[in-house]
Amino acid sequence: MTSEADQQDTDQGEQLPAPGSPGSVTSALRQQPDHGEESYVGHGRLTDQVALITGGDSGIGRAVALAFAREGADVAIAYLAEEDEDAQETARLVREAGRRVLLVPGDLTQEDNCQALVDATVAELGGIDVLVNNAAYQMAQTGGIADITTEQLDRVMRTNLYALFWMCLKALPHLRPGSSIINTSSVQASSPAPALLDYATTKAGIVNFTRGLATSLAEQGIRVNAVAPGPIWTPLIPATMPAEQVAEFGEQTPMGRAGQPAEVATAFVYLASSDASYVTGEVVAVTGGLPVPA
Template sequence: MSTSAKSPKNPKTAEAQPPFPQPQQPYPGYEDKMSPKADHGEESYKGTGRLQGYGTLITGADSGIGRAVALAFAREGADVVISYLSEDRDANETRRLVEEAGRKAIVARGDIQEEATCRKLVDQAMEEFGRIDVLVNNAAFQTAIEKLEDYTAEHIDRCYRTNVFAMFYLAKAAVPHMKAGASIINTTSIQAYDPSPNLLDYASTKSAIIGFTKALSKLVAPQGIRVNAVAPGPVWTPLIPSTMSEEKTKKFGDNTLFERPAQPGELAPVYVLLASNAASYITGEVYGLTGGRTPY
């Protein structure tokens, strides 16, 4: 037998498992304060040139799933606009990873609740890359609220503007620049199917994203543009300790079949698939990545 052969990865023991010694963080949380550190594929992801020369735009790319996708896209040969809200330190680390892969990284700070910010992001991609082949709508706002009467109009408005309205703004701005073969990938959640009562607003936005994905896929199919979504279950990102109690964070992900949350790097390959020519017959689909909890 070849000495270079690899053993299959045991999904129950290969990654960090709860309990986690993670203290709470202020919103929106920071990667370098995570304990244990999140794995974005820094040591494991190997590219094969599937996105060579692509121009891509990823929202929420400073940390978590967005950083893992940016790293994977870059190692597949893509240039990346790294859209983020305010986490400069994290965004610059994502830039370092993209540039280390030999690709161009554009760090773009701004609030995608605003349509002008979304238009500017697309303009930056076109100015820097001359093309936009993949739009990844990944950024999200989430906070846990235990009582219905504690929801404010401002809170609900922010959640929908960040999680849903921004997708309309970004798609509207990007699609006119996209050519046949381009794709849009949206991040929804298991919360769309199995919602937690203390995430009422967040869960309902994730349901809206599924409808948005399926309708948009039909709208842009005549142009040869594909639209799909990824529905993660629990994923170890800064959003967890910055929006959940210390007790819930400690046990986070222990309700999956693998008794742990996903690491961001475990999700990135599906985004790469959906962005690549290997997915040329895939549109209007939702890919569940939930550690066995997918209820559909």
């Protein structure tokens, strides 16, 4: 895992093309994120389970897929077709861990693609034990609300909220007592940055959705929780923020640095495992010390 001293030397003043564009891939980053490739050691906490991870090709999604595989789970990964290079690398890591992997490209802002993703996972891997709703879109606008177009608002809402709702709806018939849904929220849910107003709004919605669905599904023995990351170094950051913000990314935390995807993945493992058997409706903050009010 990247040390704090190494992180301070990171050249993060770089930029990538917008998400889904050619060149917006992990390999294009000068400072490579740490997904746990060299550090994560599994302990059989998810043996023979099946996990479906949206946005599983890179960043936090890749780190979660790797950790789940090393914990013994087979993994289905949903991603945009334009990001196949990243998805193939994640699949390689899962296979190296000795687990099955299913790659399902598709745009989850379309309801039919959510259904197709669930159907493919059940058909190929035999069911769904853990659903991780991690796919997200953001685009910083330094002018705030005046610069957020209706087109951008629609994409952010459909990616971050509509797709999450549809994935839960479509997966629910296949979930059993002991199954788990984990949604990716953000520190932005409680401390919204003006440049990320639309994104922050969806992340707050995810918190409320998580708590409401947790209450609804508790009697069925299905747990629903969320992870709220703070500033985490992934390809999404240099692809969606001005270079000057990227250069200072993470410095506002009490720890003084951005986090790495590997440092978030352990929260997902905990919530997916039986270690969290009495935990539902919760938001686990992984923020480097930035507060996330309950």
